[in-house]
Amino acid sequence: MQTVGGRTSVEPGHPRRADALRNRERLLVAARETFAEEGPDASLNEIARRAGVGPGTLYRHFPTRRALQSAVLADRIDRLRERADELAATSPAEALTAWLHAFLAHARSDHGLTGSLLSEPLEPGFDCHEIIRKAATLVLTRAQQAGAARPDVSADDLIRLVVGIALSAGPDADPGQAARLLDLVLEAVRTSPALE
Template identity: 60%
Template sequence: MTTGRDRATQRLRRADARLNRERLVTAAHEVFTEAGPEASLNEIARRAGVGPGTLYRHFPNRQTLLTAVLGDRIEALCEQAEKLRTSDSADDALRHWLGAFLAHARAHHGMGSALMVNDPGVPGPDCHQLILNAAAGLLTRAQHQGAARADLTADDLVRLITGIALSTPHHEDTEQADRLLALVLDAVYAPPRRGG
């Protein structure tokens, strides 16, 4: 028979486990951002203030940890897109979100690539589809208001922003990514050229 004390102990253990998981994801985000997807898992555990055994209980391998970190960040981007969909200006909302997506993609593109190369079967959210859905919601709204070209697709935008992220390393011209994003935005808002 389970006593009240046993239930309280179980609740405390579950709360500790949740807190440890949150600490591990936060530390992993920092370490992966600094050192890339091959960063030391022991360093992640150290920064989270837990032992390696605790890390492996929550995340049995590197891919599950990468998935958790990316899933957490993608969820934040999608929540931001949802909030922006209610703003007054559809073009400002799209511009703001594309800037946030570019910052995310520049910081995390190595993680996404590592997941696809190492083990595409790791369970977790379909991050690419979540991003496409977020972009589609904002783009469609901008198109309905006449603020964006009707011939663009969410996939077009995601590929363009991803291309900017992959081609602009952080250590080089720090303003280049913003200039390229501005060019993309000019194209988003410009009417398509007629064939002649």
């Protein structure tokens, strides 16, 4: 097994044990919750405790704080990408609205995690900014092709607007305010009342 950017890749012929996979997933869930509550400097011992494992198990899966942070962020980015794909089954207008709300929730729950990792890529071939841009492009292009979104809006425009909302209506602010600000952005992007 090799650990790269917090993700453990299994060498061919060496499947991971089911209990090791469960422990890794429990650690990611506990880390996601703990970082969201306490920020990127949260106690690793507290994360292990919440996951129901010892510190040694945490360090076997994630040898450094950065490896754990990278794995949590990569998992969150993967979920955003998967959400964009899942929304392809809904109307393009609904997909754009739902994905932007999911992206806003992601950006608001960051609590400094992304900033603490910006100095280096998470892992080779994993560019979180590019993955988010592609997901945003997917939902926006579908909405534009359906005539539900202005053709002069770019995915980068939407990403910057949503990040701006997340920063201005910080994690401790009224979540209703962030949603209202996003609704204003969506009003500006709409070409028809269908984008609700």
